[in-house]
Amino acid sequence: MILKDKTQTSSASVKLDAGIKQEHDVAFYLRRAYKNSDQVMVLNDLRIEHDGESAQIDHLIVYTYGFIVVESKSIRGEVKVNEYGEWTRSYKGQWSGMPSPIKQAELQLKLLKQYLCANTEKVIGKFLGIQQGLGARCYDVFCAISSDAIIDRSNAPKDIADKLVKSEFIADALDKKMNFKKFYNVVGKIYDTRPTFSQQELSHICQFLLGNTPQIESDSVNEAHAAWPSPGNTSSTTEPLPVVVPAAVNNTWDSTVSAAQPLHINSITAQCKHCGDCSALSPQSGRYGYYVQCGKCGGNTPLKRPCQVCKSQNTKVSKSRLLYQLVCQGCRNTADVFKVQKG
Template sequence: MILKDKALSTSNYAKIKAGQKQELDVAFYLRRAFKDHGQVFVFNDVKFKHNGETAQIDHLIAYTYGFILIESKSITGEVTINEHQEWSRSYRGNWQGMPSPIKQVELQLELLKSLMRDNAPNLLTKLFGKLQQGFGGREWHSICAISSNAIINRKNTPKTIEERLVKSEFITDKLLEIMKLPASKPNALHLFTTNVRPWFSEETLDRICQFILDQNISPNLQEPSYVPAEISESEPVYDEALIASEQTNTEQVKPKSDLIKEITLACKQCNSATNLQPLSGRYGYFVKCGNCTANTPMKMPCPNCSSSNTKTSKRRESYSLVCKDCEISTPIKL
């Protein structure tokens, strides 16, 4: 299931456009493979802060047994890695060194681990109501996805690196190989089988996914639903008409004096604004009506600029609708 799309940059800088195209290619393959998958949750372009450090993750997979981080790397030409794990790339016949994307994604993974561990009491339930679970035994993986038109010289590449290096079109094959997902979701009966892998319950995985969305630092950029992988190098990797339209919508934001002060939720079925219980689930925060039991999502278009590029944020017991385009946060009344 895709929980966050790649945010588009409007930069015309060639290097940024090439990097963005590679990330969009990988995001396309991830969408094709996992958009309806009940055990795999995909976040594209995630940025968060923890302990004074910032992590920028191109693609993050949360699944039944753990997490996989993917670093997308745009390379035109040939890439080689020597026995010391040093990377080199060719460009127009000239070779030069480059930072290791494997080391880069490993640093992001360690910060994500620290973030999850520090928040374990809020994310994981207690066993038998007493023993607090941790993230020990969960699976943590990091891999690098390289442009499909690159040439990878694997002759002297250390095996530990070679196994984590894949071209974009093979990314889903590699992920399925790593995850080894069962045909059905694990349950309590799996505890009595041999070689059991610690897993997240459906409720816990929902909570973790919502936590990741809440931690994300979202830039004021447009987000596409998907971009196909077959983008030629001569084409722009963003829709200029869409960006112009979104910029126009942003410019039409109401004056401060006319801003909506508060959103009053009502049940989508019986229209009742009372007896609503706030809950969180796979698709974000919602309210359950105590009168007719219908569920109503808190996420909605921004009441101030009408943009659908919004998310619901929770602070203690208070909820707000945050617009990523006009950057206005509107309290939700329950």
């Protein structure tokens, strides 16, 4: 069951855009696998705070036997993990070190466990007058890597290699780890000594996690549940997940101007988010609104982006003949984002 979906967000960085898309891809596979499950609860983009520390968890799985943190990692090119668990990655033929996303997920999981154990009475109740514990439950992590990455696990320690999967295999890895016994596997159930959560306890746990820490949400009106296109779908009739491309804007906002007075930025340069070209773009419309298609690489780039004045995500793209404009629903700023050139 999907209790907190991945919020549609965007950024002003190509690198961050790739990370956002990777999180959406993983959320898509999790939703496909568990949206109708009563034993598996999925919370995307979950923020927790405890003892002066905070963590933003990409994907948290709360299931009958415990908790699994899934860290999404966007990697183009090749990634290697050596025998010491150290990570390196290639980008345009250049190799460099990178922080271990497995270690990052483990730190998030540790904070989650401390947070839950410190609030046991609020999270789950008593059984036969005895307070149940959370420390002995199952706690695991996985790292979901971009599907187009090349992963070299040949020298990686087994415990790390087993936690490193590509996005499309994340549900398979989770199913294996959660290891639900089939209803006919009586022997397996008898010898399964893992403490379990009841359906009511699962509900209480998720309500506690969602209700006790303010969740950072986008104010975008495009947030949708169970309606994202599948990863890699870039047909001309279905627009990819909205992202923001770098824009050439030299205007500044005078904070003394009333927000009730519409402002106008002459133009925001549209460019292909895949190859960076600005000269071979053609306007299109799809399921998620207006976008431009690159005549050089064929990639699609949404015209929708945050307001350049107040940074609000609550914007809309409107068309008037040959001109496409971005209108902020907050400060009412209007900016030209694309104009069809005649001839």
